[in-house]
Amino acid sequence: MSPAPTSDAPDELRVWAPAGLPEVVPGDDLVALLVGLLRDDAAAHPDRALRDGDILVVTSKIVSKAEGRVVAADDREQAITDETVRVVATREHAGGVTRIVENRLGLVMAAAGVDASNTPVGTVLLLPLDPDASARALRAGVAAACGVRVGVLVTDTAGRPWRDGVTDITIGAAGVRVLEDLRGAHDTQGRPLTMTVTAVGDEVAAAAELVKGKASGRPVAVVRGLASHVLDDDGPGARTLVRLGAQDMFSQGSAEAYAQGWKDALDRPQDAPAR
Numbered sequence: 001m002s003p004a005p006t007s008d009a010p011d012e013l014r015v016w017a018p019a020g021l022p023e024v025v026p027g028d029d030l031v032a033l034l035v036g037l038l039r040d041d042a043a044a045h046p047d048r049a050l051r052d053g054d055i056l057v058v059t060s061k062i063v064s065k066a067e068g069r070v071v072a073a074d075d076r077e078q079a080i081t082d083e084t085v086r087v088v089a090t091r092e093h094a095g096g097v098t099r100i101v102e103n104r105l106g107l108v109m110a111a112a113g114v115d116a117s118n119t120p121v122g123t124v125l126l127l128p129l130d131p132d133a134s135a136r137a138l139r140a141g142v143a144a145a146c147g148v149r150v151g152v153l154v155t156d157t158a159g160r161p162w163r164d165g166v167t168d169i170t171i172g173a174a175g176v177r178v179l180e181d182l183r184g185a186h187d188t189q190g191r192p193l194t195m196t197v198t199a200v201g202d203e204v205a206a207a208a209e210l211v212k213g214k215a216s217g218r219p220v221a222v223v224r225g226l227a228s229h230v231l232d233d234d235g236p237g238a239r240t241l242v243r244l245g246a247q248d249m250f251s252q253g254s255a256e257a258y259a260q261g262w263k264d265a266l267d268r269p270q271d272a273p274a275r
Contacts, residue, residue, distance in 0.1 A: 028066045050150065051148060055224075055230060056150055060155060061219060071124060073123060084103060105127060106239070106242045136152075138154075152172075152173070153178075156169060157214075174234045175235060179197055207223065
């Protein structure tokens, strides 16, 4: 049975990013590469040997590369279109047009998560087909090889409405409680919490990115101190972090909402009452 949610925060968190992972190419056994990386790191730093309750945070780019999600695309814009389910917002700028879209995974992000960096010229990198399944496979393989109960998060970089800059978020998860529901608990003054659900998966992803970095060649991090969030089973995965449909309070950008309002007004019969 998985441990029950707890409102007791740990008083210490440790995060590190092992160095030495070789360049990942399509067809690589990513489990074997990760196990080798972790064992080499533990040999150099015995206190960093993998333990029960540790969380592995893996950048989606190396998962995509191992799974062969590198595709030929002379035009990145067409690849973005192909991965798009719904356009949320567009913004023209000096460098072209930025598209915020919902992709096939239900993630709302710039460019549908299509990446043109650190890939051969004339190719782009797509997100994993099923990041939760990728996380489950990595968790099972590492657990079997190392004999420990771990969690695995697969992460990618995304922007946020009303906040400048980007941060890493969790797009795939196995063995980690990615949401901590504190509703029904009480604050330090004894008042009941009625709305608080913490996005643990995204918080861990962001913490791990601080040591992985964007250009350091360290796409894997280990987070220690959150064993209460590591499950005995795979758990529901990162899909539970996605808020769409009736819960989506910002389903359109401002320009798109304005255009839709005009369209609705023009389409309405002349004798129909205004709403």
